[in-house]
Amino acid sequence: MADKTPTESKAPFATRIDPTKEGLSQEQINFIRQVELQQWQKKTQKLRTRNVVTGLAIGALVMGICILAERSSVNTRWLHSIR
Template structure:
């Protein structure tokens, strides 16, 4: 097992969370923080851009699908009107006219 006497000596140092608005920072520290934040924002925007493009293409495909289906169904209605009109012309005349 590990030597218990050494555990107290080998504590790892963790990054200290700071608040730039409250803590006194040097100009170099502030600039470093800004560079790191900018790098993080660039990384996030690349991911978001890809998602936005995929979402835009999906929405566009749905819109075009609805648009195409609307034209298709309207053209089918015209065919049905023509068939109904032919049926009326060919139908036997009754004395009700």
């Protein structure tokens, strides 16, 4: 039962259209450009969000390290002043 191979589908799937090789009308070319622009905008928005989140995380990590280092140096100075 597990060794059965799936049959080939007769349904066509999406292929990239090259506007320079295909005989497309100006309306079709404009539609393709519009769709590609929307895809780029969606992708760049996701990247921008991810970059902001990554930057905030790195900033929080650096601030945490700085605060711990400052506390450590303050505690060390305090211990040396007692002696």
